[in-house]
Amino acid sequence: MRPLATELPGSLIRTIANAAMGREDVIPLWFGESDLPTPRAVVEAANASLSAGDTFYGPNLGIAPLRDALTGYLARIHGADLSVDQIAVTSSGLNAILLVLSAIVDPGDEVVVVTPTWPNLIAVPRVLGAVVREVPLRLDGARFVLDLDAIVGALGPRTRAVILNSPHNPTGWRMPAADMARLVDELGRRGVWLIADEVYARILRPGADTRSFLSHFDDAGRVIVVNSFSKTWAMTGWRLGWVVAPRAFVAALERLIEFNTSCAPGFVQRGGIAALGPEGDAFVAMQAERLEAARAAAVAVLAKDPRILVPETEATFYLFPRVDGLADGEALAWRAIEHGVGIAPGEAFGDVGRGHIRLCFARDPAAIRTAADRLLAALR
CATH class of the missing domain: 3.40.640.10 (Type I PLP-dependent aspartate aminotransferase-like (Major domain))
Incomplete structure (x- = not known):
């Protein structure tokens, strides 16, 4: 067996998600996918x-x-x-x-x-x-x-x-x-x-x-x-x-x-x-409107914590907030699960991501608002 096959690091996103996937008490924001079904x-x-x-x-x-x-x-x-x-x-x-x-x-x-x-x-x-x-x-x-x-x-x-x-x-x-x-x-x-x-x-x-x-x-x-x-x-x-x-x-x-x-x-x-x-085009338009509402909901809640900077975005359905003083994003991700929200630590995207977390907001805006509140509780 090639050494790489056993030494290649696993995805930290997947590791955290696998531990709590399917839990009905956790709002999952770790993967890059919508909660909407296929058109x-x-x-x-x-x-x-x-x-x-x-x-x-x-x-x-x-x-x-x-x-x-x-x-x-x-x-x-x-x-x-x-x-x-x-x-x-x-x-x-x-x-x-x-x-x-x-x-x-x-x-x-x-x-x-x-x-x-x-x-x-x-x-x-x-x-x-x-x-x-x-x-x-x-x-x-x-x-x-x-x-x-x-x-x-x-x-x-x-x-x-x-x-x-x-x-x-x-x-x-x-x-x-x-x-x-x-x-x-x-x-x-x-x-x-x-x-x-x-x-x-x-x-x-x-x-x-x-x-x-x-x-x-x-x-x-x-x-x-x-x-x-x-x-x-x-x-x-x-x-x-x-x-x-x-x-x-x-x-x-x-x-x-x-x-x-x-x-x-x-x-x-x-x-x-x-x-x-045409049906696909209609879905894209509907999804864009829903995503903008969900993004705004997440940003409004996260703004309550002065330690959090939410960088401006032009596209995608992610936020990549920087949290002042966050030394261990993975530990925060595990703690967030116990508060009912699943996130991806910034270091899952490389060392340059340390101090950040990633949230996928491709969900109902009300659920995103609840998830962001739970994240603030985990930070506290």
């Missing part, structure tokens, strides 16, 4: 597909109707001019990241990751034998900022890729449009791949634009955009994602998918097609 149209499309006997192997890159639907969706939302041979359907966004990195890195290569971050974005390169270089976001007053020069400075002769999650988990930060253009140019000149994790691209605050690295995508370039159905349409358990990449890269992914999952289930993909339609 009915998506479920009905998958059910109809199952009833029709769609239980067989499908194309490695995904069924043609879903790939066609994705090209239309990305053109409508982001103005992207894509063809189906630039899209690969995957069994989740995480599977997409694994596949993309498998096509790029060899053991000993380097991958740059912006932190704090979802721990999987650091774990996956390490599983593949890559060295991870971390570039931190910085809290400037009440806003997170990223120094692009720090990313450039982290690039070395063995750097193969930069992974950038924007909109960002756990902070809610988004890269400004001008910085996106500069980063694509800097990496392109150095022959380094940009893997843009945009799974929160539709989880936006009111009035926010739908900027995406797809506006910088070129079939001759080195921009790859990864996305997922999980967050936008409350489909975390469905495990369905996609990749936008140059044609030659997608051709390589076809072979990698064959030796990984073979294909995403056909009936799940049929649900994905429904999500991209």
